[in-house]
Amino acid sequence: MIKQGCKTSSQHICSLLRCKGTTASDLSDSIGTTLKAGARSILILASNNDNWSPETTNGILQAIPVPVFGASFPALLHNREILHSGTLVIGFSESVEISIISRLSTDQEMIDEQLNHSFSCKPDNKTLLTFVDALTTQTEYFVDSLYNRTGSDVRIIGACAGSLDFIQKPCVFTNTGLLEDAAVLVQIPFEINPGVQHGWKTLDGPYLVTSSNNNQIETLNYKPALEVYRQALKNKTGLEFSDDDFYSAAKIYPLGIVHLDDEFIVRDPLKIHQQSLVCAGHIPENSMIYILQGEIEELCKSSHQAAREARNAHDLASPDMTPSAMVIDCVSRLLFLDREFDQEIEAIVSGAGDVTHLFGALTLGEILSAKTGSANLLNKTTVVGVF
Amino acid sequence: MDKTLQLLSIQNELVMAIGHNLRLRPMLNHFTRVCVKRLSLLAIHYFLPTDDNGNATFKNDRQNIDLQQYFSYPDKDENFLTSCKNCILTFDDYDFSTSGLISYSTSKNEYIYVFGLEDIGCIILRKLGRPLDDAIIQSLTPIFNRLSISAHRSIEHEQLLSANKARDIAEEKMLFQLDHDHLTKLSNRRSLIKKLDQELSRCHRNNNYGGLMFIDLDRFKTINDTLGHAVGDELLCAIAGMLESAVRKEDTVVRLGGDEFVILLTSIGDTHQKAVQNIYRVSDKLFTLFSQPVVTPTNVIHTNISIGMNTFSGDEKLTAEEEIQRTDVAMYHAKLTAGSSAFFFNPDISRNLQKRLDLEKDLREAIKLEQFELHYQPQFNALHEIIGAEALIRWPHPEHGYISPAEFIPIAEYSGLIIDIGNWVLHTTCRHIRKLESQNIPASFKRISANVSSIQLAHKNFVETVIDSINDTLIDSRHLGLEITESSLIDNIDDATHKVRILNRIGIHFSIDDFGTGYSSLSYLKQIPVKTLKIDQAFVHNMDKNNDSKIIASTILALAKGLGLSTIAEGVETESELNCLINMGCKDFQGFYFSKPVPFDELEELLTTDLVTVPEMHS
Secondary structure, three states: OOOOOOOOOOOEEEEEEEEEOHHHHHHHHHHHHHHHHHOOOOEEEEEEHHOOHHHHHHHHHHOOOOEEEEEEEEEOOOOOEEEOOOEEEEOOOOOOOOEEEOOOOOHHHHHHHHHHHOOOOOOOEEEEEEEEEEEOOOHHHHHHHHHHOOOOOOOEEEEOOOOOOOOOOOEEEEOOOEOOEEEEEEOOOOEEEEEEEOOOOEEEEEEEEEEEEEEEEEOOOOEEEEHHHHHHHHHHHOOOHHHHHHHHHHOOOOOEEEOOOOOOEEEEEEEOOOOOEEEOOOOOOEEEEHHHHHHHHHHHHHHHHHHHHHHHHHHHOOOOOOEEEHHHHEHHHHHHHHHHHHHHHHHHHHHEEEEEEEEEEEOOOOEEEEEOOOOOEEEEOOOEEEO | OOOHHHHHHHHHHHHHOOOOOHHHHHHHHHHHHHEEEHOOOOOEEEEEEEOOOOOOOOOOOOOOOOOEEEEEEOOOOOHHHHHHHHHHHHHOOOOOOOOOEEEEEOOOEEEEEEEEEEOOOOOEEEOOOOOOOHHHHHHHHHHHHHHHHHHHHHHHHHHHHHHHHHHHHHHHHHHHHHHEEEOOOOOOOHHHHHHHHHHHHHHHOOOEEEEEEEEOOOOOOHHHHOOHHHHHHHHHHHHHHHHHHHHHOOEEEEEEEOEEEEEEEEEEEEOHHHHHHHHHHHHHHHHHHOOOEOOOOOOOOOOOOEEEEEEOOOOOOHHHHHHHHHHHHHHHHHHHOOOEEEEEEOHHHHHHHHHHHHHHHHHHHHHOOOEEEEEEEEEEEEEOOEEEEEEEEEEEEOOOEEEOOOHHHHHHHOOHHHHHHHHHHHHHHHHHHHHHHHOOOOOOOOOEEEEEOOOHOOOOOHHHHHHHHHHHHOOOOOEEEEEEHHHHHHHHHHHHHHHHHHHHOOOEEEEOOOEEEOEEEEHHHHHHOOOOOEEHHHOOOOOOOOOHHHHHHHHHHHHHHHHHHHHEEOOOHHHHHHHHHHOOOEEEOOOOOOOOEEHHHHHHHHHHHHOOOOOOOOO
């Protein structure tokens, strides 16, 4: 059930609406209602199936008198419901600082230059929310540069937007319109307490990435990466797959890049290119990787832990307030869990506890500051922010 | 096995991340991002010795290590200095010749690691949570050694780039200076010659005309002497801008030096007539510009210009130097004849100029050899008693005989020689006064007056020079009079008033010479402590027959009376003129009717013959 108007228990969200339809006037009506509820900034989360385009939205977005930000995703979450279509318009009681970084795929210098010139981190803002077009070619460099600008005092939390057809199109909502190859940075004047878990376990490895090119692993242990991957799955699980059926195996057996503290950054192998594995994110040459495996129970447990972790952090700071929860959950978990995804939602809901609003998106990548400091682009991971 | 592979993996990944970028910051940026991610670090900071421009340099002198934060990731890390300060202080004593480690744990569960980078500086790693394993630390040492080598190479490369850049800038500056005036940044003579040579050839080829304008500021020396060289320089810069604003882009404005400017006008007509018309158009424009005061950053200055003009077609086969010389001659003529005017070159003025240049040369010699003489024209009252005398310079030229002051004084003023001549006049007058002071002369005789030119009066040392002359000759300053013209007062009324006041205070008597010929505004008379107005001889001559002169003289006398000033009429030649003046109330006179100017001996004789015994000159 969509809750309307201000709830006494949640001080940050004053309105959460689901658009009645997919026309410009539906969006305009929802935004109008949200503004009437006293919103001083607006978050728009849209399903790709709603097919918002610059033509239908730009006029509306440009007319919004308060900061607006958001993105479109393969699916949304609202309370216990997965929304494969629909758009959520969320009004915040606080105003926020917005910066837009465009032409992300041009080159790295362009990213740094834009961040230096158009983004200034306010000392009171401790959380930076970001929505990035997932199909830019410099997402990781952008995340690193963002950390470079904010330092460890600001927590970065964000999501990679776009659709599962992997065709780049405008997907980032801003006051200037619906943008492609861009990111919106939102400096939030309150703290979003994060929890993060992926639940994937080691199946085989370690392997040394002996040759890679950005997001393509060319060789593992000096052998063609696809051959190593295929052989490992056959040896460990008996699973064999054809080139055409690669993702049905890869969604179950992703890769994990080892960082020093024995934590994995999960990388989703999306497709093959000749003998290379093409992943959703950079794979550094000479890095050490494992082949991971997922179990329904472990994944759901990890999602619960992520939500619980976030809630505990919130309650430590504000024990008397019923918070809201924002979920950034990788869409590949939905693809892997399929009908069992309801269990993951239940796990998140129960982990988050009693909340005023629970909403979120199923994303093409998750962004979060690590406990050790720097921000990372994550795959196949559940990130929950409680505030 | 996993641990070994992990170490190997880290080492390889980090070594690869050092890369081959020869620019230090990009190289460190790439390496640092990988390192932070791979080692799960919070931040990395580099502390290197830097030069004044913030560029990394080498730590050659161990006694003077001054490590500066050179690069950090993240860039925005407000607390890093506090965190790292202690490390750096301790690290200053560390042996930089080998890489090593000092670690610190803080209350924030933060571990800080410091590694030396050979002679480059040091790198600081910050880690939250768990510390780095010893094995990892050991594996990092060779990586940072490798990083030192790359950084060393990058610094050398950047120093080379900086040296090259500095050399390029110096070369560029040198080339600019070769062709430009350092003060105004206008083209200089060298550049003018080059451009004019090209323009002469082009005009000859295309049957076209070009033009040259030689511009000299009037009274620039006075401005420099009175307001100082800094103001003079400001004025020159302002004028450079004014001249540039008056011409087209394709024309060239040049500063030859001092207050001399040249404008080279290209393609100003295909006939001589058109070229002349166009060059006059530019001169009109310039005179309009200079009719307004020149605004400099610190002053508003009234100045004017004299312009020499010349057209050329290249057909006469004159060199660039010769064309400039011609234009200079025209300017010189404009300056000497009219002032604040423009004059076109013609061969006749060249001949006149040569004569003037010869005279100027002889004047210099005359100063050196003290060829000048002072004659004195006595001044009388209505009772025909001698009351004073005016010192008048005479120059008996060794070849040409006596040369009229009207001929050589303008040249002396233009060349600046008037200062030396004026000083000689002052000193000689004082010497003669001294001589008279020791003799018996009539009680009616009050003083001897010397003429002071406007340039002398404007000179910054004028007051000192007068006082020195008085002190050197030990005369009573009340016996010295100075005659100044109206125009020299008006040129810089404040400065002149100040100087006259000082000298008046020590008893020097000031007269205004040639009164009535200059300015109509008489307000300055109230400000300046002069005692006497000298009625110009132009109004005295034939005044008994010319009613206009009579009226003017009468007005001057009335004015003087009103202001409490005395008057003396110059150029009295006839008894009739004298009577006329007496009838109008004038009391003192000077002129051929009484006496022509005489050498000092004669004056002395005049004063000491057949007169009552008076012990000294009377004040």
